[in-house]
Structure formats: structure tokens, C-alpha cells
Amino acid sequence: GENVEQHPSTLSVQEGDSAVIKCTYSDSASNYFPWYKQELGKRPQLIIDIRSNVGEKKDQRIAVTLNKTAKHFSLHITETQPEDSAVYFCAAPRSGSARQLTFGSGTQLTVLP
């Protein structure tokens, strides 16, 4: 998307290790940051989101952190499992629009057994 950059594009980790994916955004007024997981041949599904009034949110092995000053947010997956292998997308409101989401280009995560 034009105002969301996502890194890395590919990530391989050993099972049990942690994985971190980072996204940066350009619009300081952005206030909502979701993460979607897309398994091969399937539809994207929301796994976690964060709003700008908090700095961190956790859901079991998944967490998202937000740094509003630096305008970046990150997805953290701990104790990775083979079923975590998928493409992960971050998203943020498109600059100047409160009704459009812009997605990052995606990260292919591979968890090696």
C-alpha cells in the first residue's frame, strides 16, 4: 500500500522460536492497526488488532506493539508452530481517509520443524 511498509517479505524460523514482523505507516492521524493471516489458498483472517490508545496487546502467543512516535507497529509470535506458517499482512487507514484500509505487501512466514 502507498502508506504502509512491511518487513521482512520472507521470514524463516525454527519451531519454538519467536517471529517478529514490522510495519511502518506515514499518517500520524492513523488510529487502528490490524493484522491478518492468510494461509495458502485461503482468505485473509484477522488475528489481532490494536488501537492508538494502547501500546501493546496480547492474545496467547500473539502480541502487537505500537510506537506512535516512530509510526511503526509490530507483530510478535512466540513459541512458533508449523501451523503459524502463512502470509501475514499489516494494515492501517489510508492517508486522508477514515474509510479505507491500506495493506502492507505481506510477510511469508515459514516455521521449520
Next chain:
Amino acid sequence: NAGVTQTPKFQVLKTGQSMTLQCAQDMNHEYMSWYRQDPGMGLRLIHYSVGAGITDQGEVPNGYNVSRSTTEDFPLRLLSAAPSQTSVYFCASSYGAIQETQYFGPGTRLLVL
């Protein structure tokens, strides 16, 4: 609930042909949107609607039309197909606007020759 449904699952068109991709949801969601997914480019917003009778352009609207005559349906029309429109198309819906979980359909894979 069937959630978000899309038809067809796969379509082959010749350059210049027109067609309509169907999308329907049974969750009484007000917000609906169309994305295209191309390798390495994430999901890009084509058009969206905040309710029946209201549509607006997204990031990549050229070559596509939409209408929203009912809350349930949001068809996407390709006016004159071009090879550059070869992609996977996802419809999504949410209760509110973008700051709610986006529920994606299963996708339509389109090949334009």
C-alpha cells in the same frame, strides 16, 4: 450464517470481455469492499460502500464499477477486461467501517487472456 460468499471461484476471460463478480453477505454488515491481490503487492482496495446506495473509489478503481442496491449484495463489474486485471479478487464486509473486523470471502481467481 454463510458469511461472505463470492461467485464464481474461477473465471477465464478474453481481453475486452465484460463480467460481474458477485459478492453477498448475510451478516447485515453496512461496510463492504473489494480488493485485488497480486503477488508481492498485498491487498489493494478497488471500491467500497458504507451502505446501500453509497459507493466510493479506493486505491485502484480504474476499469471497475460497483453498485450497492441492497445491504446484502455488492457486485463488481469489469467493463472491458485487460490482462492487467488478472488477479485474485476478494470481497470483504464489516459491521462498521474499517475499524472493525473485515470478514473476507473465499476469493475469485480471474485470468484474462
